[in-house]
Amino acid sequence: MLPFARVTILGLGLIGSSIARGVLQAMPTVRLTGYDADPAVRATADRLELCHDIADTAGSAVIDADLVILCVPVGAMAAVAAEFAADLPAEAIVSDVGSSKTEVARVLAEALPGATVIPAHPVAGTERSGPEAGFATLFNHRWCIVTPPEGADPAAVERIADFWRRLGAQIEFMAPDHHDRVLAITSHLPHLIAYTIVGTASDLEEVTQSEVIKYSAGGFRDFTRIAASDPTMWRDVFLTNREAVLDMLQRFSEDLSALQRAIRWGKGDELFDLFTRTRAVRRSIVEQGQDDDAADFGRAHD
Amino acid sequence: MLPFARVTILGLGLIGSSIARGVLQAMPTVRLTGYDADPAVRATADRLELCHDIADTAGSAVIDADLVILCVPVGAMAAVAAEFAADLPAEAIVSDVGSSKTEVARVLAEALPGATVIPAHPVAGTERSGPEAGFATLFNHRWCIVTPPEGADPAAVERIADFWRRLGAQIEFMAPDHHDRVLAITSHLPHLIAYTIVGTASDLEEVTQSEVIKYSAGGFRDFTRIAASDPTMWRDVFLTNREAVLDMLQRFSEDLSALQRAIRWGKGDELFDLFTRTRAVRRSIVEQGQDDDAADFGRAHD
Numbered sequence: 001m002l003p004f005a006r007v008t009i010l011g012l013g014l015i016g017s018s019i020a021r022g023v024l025q026a027m028p029t030v031r032l033t034g035y036d037a038d039p040a041v042r043a044t045a046d047r048l049e050l051c052h053d054i055a056d057t058a059g060s061a062v063i064d065a066d067l068v069i070l071c072v073p074v075g076a077m078a079a080v081a082a083e084f085a086a087d088l089p090a091e092a093i094v095s096d097v098g099s100s101k102t103e104v105a106r107v108l109a110e111a112l113p114g115a116t117v118i119p120a121h122p123v124a125g126t127e128r129s130g131p132e133a134g135f136a137t138l139f140n141h142r143w144c145i146v147t148p149p150e151g152a153d154p155a156a157v158e159r160i161a162d163f164w165r166r167l168g169a170q171i172e173f174m175a176p177d178h179h180d181r182v183l184a185i186t187s188h189l190p191h192l193i194a195y196t197i198v199g200t201a202s203d204l205e206e207v208t209q210s211e212v213i214k215y216s217a218g219g220f221r222d223f224t225r226i227a228a229s230d231p232t233m234w235r236d237v238f239l240t241n242r243e244a245v246l247d248m249l250q251r252f253s254e255d256l257s258a259l260q261r262a263i264r265w266g267k268g269d270e271l272f273d274l275f276t277r278t279r280a281v282r283r284s285i286v287e288q289g290q291d292d293d294a295a296d297f298g299r300a301h302d
Numbered sequence: 303m304l305p306f307a308r309v310t311i312l313g314l315g316l317i318g319s320s321i322a323r324g325v326l327q328a329m330p331t332v333r334l335t336g337y338d339a340d341p342a343v344r345a346t347a348d349r350l351e352l353c354h355d356i357a358d359t360a361g362s363a364v365i366d367a368d369l370v371i372l373c374v375p376v377g378a379m380a381a382v383a384a385e386f387a388a389d390l391p392a393e394a395i396v397s398d399v400g401s402s403k404t405e406v407a408r409v410l411a412e413a414l415p416g417a418t419v420i421p422a423h424p425v426a427g428t429e430r431s432g433p434e435a436g437f438a439t440l441f442n443h444r445w446c447i448v449t450p451p452e453g454a455d456p457a458a459v460e461r462i463a464d465f466w467r468r469l470g471a472q473i474e475f476m477a478p479d480h481h482d483r484v485l486a487i488t489s490h491l492p493h494l495i496a497y498t499i500v501g502t503a504s505d506l507e508e509v510t511q512s513e514v515i516k517y518s519a520g521g522f523r524d525f526t527r528i529a530a531s532d533p534t535m536w537r538d539v540f541l542t543n544r545e546a547v548l549d550m551l552q553r554f555s556e557d558l559s560a561l562q563r564a565i566r567w568g569k570g571d572e573l574f575d576l577f578t579r580t581r582a583v584r585r586s587i588v589e590q591g592q593d594d595d596a597a598d599f600g601r602a603h604d
Binding site: 075099123124125126127128133135137138140142143145172178181182183185186187188189190191192193194195196197198199200201202203204206207209211212213214215216217218219220221222223224225226227228229231232234235236238239242245246248249251252253255256259260263264266268271272274275276277278279281282283284285288290291292295296297298299300301302 | 425428429430435439444447474484489490492493494495497501502503505506508509513515517518520521522523524525526527529530531536538540544550553554555557558561562566568570573574576577579580581583585586592593599600602
């Protein structure tokens with residue numbers, strides 16, 4: 001039996017449109033409704049037939065849903081929830097896909113008093129944005145972290161987990177604050193660093209932008225992929241997971257200073273030891289199916 | 303007419319073995335000789351038929367060469383050059399593939415007085431090492447930067463350029479110190495940062511190694527590819543391009559501090575502005591053929 005019969009997706013960008021495509025494939029009898037604040041996105045979603053209905057307002061989108069998933073930037077969650085709060089059916093479960101969970105849980109609980117809110121975070125994505133960037137297999141073999149509030153109904157939690165498993169994801173449960181610290185290191189800090197170095201490279205006077213681009217295959221281009229991610233989404237992530245990101249950043253900066261010192265003083269052994277240790281981490285990621293085994297990300301070379 | 307008739311490759315790792323494969327395909331009449339200090343690598347090269355001859359010493363490898371390319375870590379260049387100096391034919395051209403050029407030019411000129419040395423750097427590679435990791439198309443559409451010393455014979459420079467064009471590369475000429483600054487930002491700093499963050503993530507107490515690996519698809523896994531690169535090669539790069547790397551690192555650290563401050567004080571506009579600017583850099587890299595257009599590096603999702 002399917003965990004939900006009438007699913008509403010609010011926000012039809014990369015993640016929302018991927019969920020829509022996944023539901024149409026994996027749960028074809030589900031009645032799927034979509035909404036996006038941007039009329040152009042609604043029109044595209046309509047043209048792509050991402051949902052059975054595209055609603056004109058958040059309220060009309062949720063009116064008969066048994067699952068409502070918010071797929072909007074975390075900074076927009078409160079406003080969207082307020083928009084549909086009055087129309088939310090009492091028995092509906094509300095979830096989301098936001099990358100920071102403590103703050104999202106707080107604002108959703110506040111905007112939807114009495115509602116069943118089970119936040120979740122599928123750790124998957126690409127650097128593309130918008131309804132055309134999504135695809136049904138985005139969540140295959142990826143982890144979806146479910147962060148139920150204390151005292152959450154176990155049956156509701158299990159229905160959310162079931163939903164994500166059907167989209168191909170593996171499920172893990174976590175407390176929201178632990179989620180936020182784990183993601184600060186595995187996702188938020190990497191994005192922050194990538195954005196920073198691409199900015200640094202753009203601002204050099206003596207090395208031209210054209211040189212940076214021409215010789216980017218030396219490593220830099222890897223960072224530009226992540227630094228091409230959605231600006232609104234990422235601004236909101238940093239603003240809503242501030243403490244954990246600043247803490248991880250502090251640790252990173254200390255480690256970077258240690259390497260800086262090792263380079264300045266010619267301590268080759270320290271460099272070599274670290275560079276050997278990091279190789280093993282890559283191996284584990286590939287072995288555990290969290291990245292492809294192909295060299296150079298399988299880039300074409302001909 | 304081919305630029306060289308008898309090519310010797312010293313060092314048969316990823317780059318050396320890729321050159322060997324490229325020469326066999328693109329310049330099949332060239333007589334190819336290889337040497338590696340590691341007997342196991344020599345045996346593998348023999349088995350893979352990477353060269354027509356695998357020599358037992360660097361000296362015997364170069365004895366009738368008209369091109370000798372050093373494909374060893376930059377810290378090993380001086381010692382290898384000293385090994386074959388006495389056997390180098392007077393008319394041979396010596397080149398290399400090192401990632402830092404000022405220091406390499408200096409040590410090769412010192413170790414090979416009177417020889418024609420035309421250093422070069424193909425900006426290409428993968429995170430793999432060793433003779434089995436190479437492939438003939440590695441240099442296709444990539445740039446090879448040639449850094450001739452002042453007063454170099456233009457005919458010798460052109461022969462080196464011709465050689466690399468036949469392996470698929472595009473040629474750029476640069477002064478060694480400019481090369482070292484360009485590569486410090488497009489290659490060396492990205493590697494340093496990737497090594498650092500993978501180290502930082504490995505050392506956390508409250509987030510386990512297993513969690514870091516499981517949720518690495520949030521961005522972290524991208525960094526682990528670069529941080530799996532050859533430890534000896536990269537140790538030597540940082541030790542031989544110290545000033546430029548430390549300067550770029552200083553700029554990066556300043557920019558990172560500015561972002562840290564923006565996050566701490568909730569300055570969303572500053573974050574949004576940077577994140578929008580960096581998106582354009584990615585677009586240029588793809589447009590100029592320096593990376594594939596596929597989302598998420600074209601990773602498999604099924």
